[in-house]
Amino acid sequence: MFLPCSSSAAAASSHMVNSSHIASYTDHFRSDHKTNGYYGDLMTSTNMGVPSLQVNNNNSEGKSLGTQENRDDQVKYGGKKKGEKKIRKPRYAFQTRSQVDILDDGYRWRKYGQKAVKNNRFPRSYYRCTHQGCNVKKQVQRLSKDEGVVVTTYEGMHSHPIEKSTDNFEHILSQMQIYTAY
DNA sequence: CGTATTTGACCCGCGC
DNA sequence: GCGCGGGTCAAATACG
Numbered sequence: 615m616f617l618p619c620s621s622s623a624a625a626a627s628s629h630m631v632n633s634s635h636i637a638s639y640t641d642h643f644r645s646d647h648k649t650n651g652y653y654g655d656l657m658t659s660t661n662m663g664v665p666s667l668q669v670n671n672n673n674s675e676g677k678s679l680g681t682q683e684n685r686d687d688q689v690k691y692g693g694k695k696k697g698e699k700k701i702r703k704p705r706y707a708f709q710t711r712s713q714v715d716i717l718d719d720g721y722r723w724r725k726y727g728q729k730a731v732k733n734n735r736f737p738r739s740y741y742r743c744t745h746q747g748c749n750v751k752k753q754v755q756r757l758s759k760d761e762g763v764v765v766t767t768y769e770g771m772h773s774h775p776i777e778k779s780t781d782n783f784e785h786i787l788s789q790m791q792i793y794t795a796y
Numbered sequence: 797c798g799t800a801t802t803t804g805a806c807c808c809g810c811g812c
Numbered sequence: 813g814c815g816c817g818g819g820t821c822a823a824a825t826a827c828g
Contacts, residue, residue: 725801727820
């Protein structure tokens with residue numbers, strides 16, 4: 615995915631989160647033996663190139679939900695998709711410690727929703743990649759427990775190049791810390 | 797004026 | 813069947 619080059623994101627914040635548990639995003643995955651390790655690789659690539667950042671491996675169950683998705687699923691709630699597989703799309707979450715929720719990863723995102731999360735006084739924001747034909751989604755939410763922590767969940771994979779300069783991305787990398795890869 | 801965000805309504809799966 | 817929680821749409825609005 616992103617992170618085209620290894621950047622010098624050594625700037626670790628003074629505080630870090632050990633008790634983070636992202637694993638809750640792997641809620642549904644069991645079905646479909648489709649499990650191609652494919653997405654696992656994807657995930658691995660998330661923390662690629664980023665040297666010296668602390669990977670939080672406390673969540674022993676960082677499984678890579680193996681279900682695949684059909685990309686052209688324009689499911690508007692008027693007409694369901696072809697009614698094929700009801701498999702879940704894999705999602706990948708990582709949390710960062712940042713003051714701002716909107717971490718610019720180089721892609722253009724259009725916000726399409728915001729919902730309050732239960733047991734969380736902060737809302738969750740839903741974004742979609744604006745690139746034509748790109749259905750990648752992401753959602754961003756903040757932990758109510760520790761408002762300094764932002765959880766970003768990606769869904770899908772970009773099939774087009776990044777639109778913005780990576781310099782900026784390195785810049786944001788220097789401000790955040792990735793704790794979990796999967 | 798075109799594009800992005802806001803926001804309530806709507807859809808859906810699930811549990812009771 | 814209904815209510816709830818999570819996710820999405822789309823009209824209105826804000827913004828450059």
